[in-house]
Amino acid sequence: MDLPLLQPGFYTVFLEEMRSHVKLGVLPHETRPQAVSFSVAAIVSRIGPGDGLEDVVDYNHLRDTIIDLTTDQHYGLQETLCEAIIENLQRHPNVHGVIIETRKLTVYDDAQAVGCRMAAIPAEVRA
Numbered sequence: 001m002d003l004p005l006l007q008p009g010f011y012t013v014f015l016e017e018m019r020s021h022v023k024l025g026v027l028p029h030e031t032r033p034q035a036v037s038f039s040v041a042a043i044v045s046r047i048g049p050g051d052g053l054e055d056v057v058d059y060n061h062l063r064d065t066i067i068d069l070t071t072d073q074h075y076g077l078q079e080t081l082c083e084a085i086i087e088n089l090q091r092h093p094n095v096h097g098v099i100i101e102t103r104k105l106t107v108y109d110d111a112q113a114v115g116c117r118m119a120a121i122p123a124e125v126r127a
Contacts, residue, residue, distance in 0.1 A: 001039050001101060001117075005127035010096060014041040015062040023074035024081060024104065031074065035105040037113070038066050042089055043097035043125050057094050065089055078102045078116035086120045097121035 003012050018040075021033035040062050048055035065088050075081040086098045103115035 001041060001099060003041055004121060006043060007125055007127050010043055010045055010125045012041050012043055013057055013059045015059055018063060018066060020070060022070045026076045037103045037105060039101045041099045042095045043121060045094050045096060047094050057092060061092060082116050082118040086118060096125045
């Protein structure tokens with residue numbers, strides 16, 4: 001995943017290749033969960049100056065958001081799922097931007113994956 005250069009005071013936390021079974025797709029057979037991978041990066045600022053989880057945006061926030069949004073929920077499009085993840089992550093006051101990539105892992109026998117990548121990065125955080 002390509003990450004942008006950032007202004008001082010911002011940095012990135014990320015989660016790569018998290019795998020889950022998700023109800024995702026518009027075809028009749030896609031109502032059953034299928035293997036999907038998630039890579040997400042959040043552009044953040046520190047919450048406090050200390051050395052504890054309370055001082056940062058914990059990467060568990062990334063994982064928990066994906067789990068919360070995909071448990072017992074069906075998405076027709078990867079685009080819709082990516083938009084939901086971006087929207088939910090950006091509700092945290094110290095998340096200033098998000099890059100998300102989803103990949104369906106079992107669509108074609110002759111391809112590793114099909115996917116969608118989206119980013120919501122405001123100009124003021126870019127270097």
